[in-house]
Amino acid sequence: MATILTPAQSAFIEEMGQFLGGYGMTPMAGRMWGWLLLCDPPEQTAAEIAEALQASRGAISGTARILASAGFIRRTTRRGDRREYFSSPPEALDSMLSNAGVIYRRLREIAEHGLAASGNSASAEARLREFHDVVAFIEAELPRLIDGFLRDRAANKTLMPVEAGGKEPS
Amino acid sequence: MATILTPAQSAFIEEMGQFLGGYGMTPMAGRMWGWLLLCDPPEQTAAEIAEALQASRGAISGTARILASAGFIRRTTRRGDRREYFSSPPEALDSMLSNAGVIYRRLREIAEHGLAASGNSASAEARLREFHDVVAFIEAELPRLIDGFLRDRAANKTLMPVEAGGKEPS
DNA sequence: CTGAACATTCAGTATTGACTGAAACTTCTG
């Protein structure tokens, strides 16, 4: 019953937890995503995840909601099976990247508020203007960059359709 | 003595605090950077900052160290003045952007650890491979994007050297 | 309808970590 993770697997999961935990999400969200990238089979029940991460069912439930609404995981059900299955779909990466875009958008908005508040100081206005312009540039160019990559990747897949969701014969 | 901030200024500072606070730095770091973008004159003593932000001197001291080591603020001193002056130099923006690069680097490293830990499952390896490749792509392209912007900006400045640190006649 | 198998909710707990403020330290002036 005890899902035994190798030290390398635990380390990866913990790193993912610390990383996402450090950037606004909870550590559990990072661990769960990490586990769903690593696990086999790719679709896991809440019970399996809870056991692998040594976490309570409540934590899994709440975290799953956050991750699903952010587009990081997919929830699926099966006929004649009351359980729900979680997995990390390829689109998760798109979600992650577009999420990065949201960050720059927010920062640009804040910069605009700052600009609006800098009315009677030319030097403050200059500083905030530059801040705003840099952020706005990244905000505008990042999607272009990502789209280019996604298009390339899609093209490659069409040319050489490598079996992706596959199982190994062992 | 009470530095009176307009509501718009307070709002901007608080937004900056929440933003940076939400992404790994402390709220105070965000507020302090926000204030140094807004303030006039651009160089401020620790005492002035503490008063504007209604914070303790200890908090300013610690936060200043973090921000300075991250390249977000500049510390200067003046002959015959024991105080230290803080300001937000133009390079702060470069630091911010290269900081974003560090994030992708860290994530790519984590992805590599995951790949190494995915040994005996082909499907896990495929998921982690894709994760890694997306992150590595962004990591590689982001600096290019930024450099392009900085080069453009530098070129523009050379052509039309607008007075940037200026004071207005009122 | 009843009970079993899951999933979700939420009050409580524990931990983390940001900030305060007083004491210690440094540096400059007279």
Place this chain on the structure above:
DNA sequence: CAGAAGTTTCAGTCAATACTGAATGTTCAG
């Protein structure tokens, strides 16, 4: 050297919040 002005350190406080686990809600089989 004495003292003033300023800065840094650090132990303690307080608030935020991630997680637990028991109770509640939901869905389906018999």
